[in-house]
Amino acid sequence: MENLYLPQLSIIDKIVDETSDTKTFTIHFADREYNKKFRFKSGQFVEASVFGVGEAPFGFASNPNRHGSFDITVRAVGAVTRAMHDMKKGDVLGIRAPLGNSFPLKEVKGLDILIVAGGIGLPPLKSLIDPILDARKDFGRFIILYGARTPADRVYKPILEQWSKRKDITLLQTVDNPDDGWSEHVGVVTTLFEKIKLDVKRTVAYTCGPPIMIRFVIQDLLGMGFPEDRIISTLERYMKCGVGKCGHCAIGHKYICVDGPVFSYQQIKRLPER
């Protein structure tokens, strides 16, 4: 097993501007053998270090079935993320990965899939959406609800455009503050629930976004009659080691870095702090 304490030298292949404060980085490991063998699962995350600045966790944002490189989408909020935004193609990061648990996927074959994403919550869910699309016939209806503050704050605009054209995806988007060109829904993401008809008995819901959004999404899903183990969410927490040793990410008896970041509501409701 690889040493998950040791950052692997990693090269930035590509940087895409998503919004005014968010960029997607495509990365490969400098060690060719390590890079060839590297695999991750939907929902897992990396610890990325900018040497001399610090380290921060980011969810995988690309398809786990794609080998040879992976994506992370990073919003600039502080020291590490701003330093990453200053980097360019060819620059070197340290990466420790893959960390954490993953989204249940094989277990939900045959069910309808509901994705509810807010803002920068879409990237980790994209690592789930991509493999579902690879095996589209294994699942029932596929509904994606995406909310952002403004149309410009949406990540992956060209990909959203592609998804919106697919007949096998129902994609509904909403923003809090529309601009002149916006013709879709206006309001928080939960207001999209009234626009879709769900067969609650045969649907599994995955959500990721700001904590306040997750709280209201879960509340509404429970109100619709979703079983607690069919509501899957990610939890974010300050992290240091990422491997269950330092205790920084603990909520009660759970370490978000190894027991999570993916939890069912059945598990979340047992945590002392929700």
Ligand SMILES: Cc1cc2nc3c(=O)[nH]c(=O)nc-3n(C[C@H](O)[C@H](O)[C@H](O)COP(=O)(O)OP(=O)(O)OC[C@H]3O[C@@H](n4cnc5c(N)ncnc54)[C@H](O)[C@@H]3O)c2cc1C
């Ligand atoms: C499992 C996991 C997955 C994540 N995935 C992504 C992702 O895909 N894309 C992305 O942009 N960000 C993601 N984050 C959040 C990201 O790790 C933080 O934004 C980053 O650590 C900030 O580091 P910094 O040094 O730039 O900012 P700092 O200088 O450390 O902090 C800047 C500001 O951000 C706040 N902050 C820092 N870390 C967190 C945190 N974990 N939760 C809430 N507030 C925080 C601080 O309070 C401060 O206000 C994820 C976090 C976790 C735990």
Ligand code: FES
């Ligand atoms: S970050 Fe160290 S135990 Fe989770």
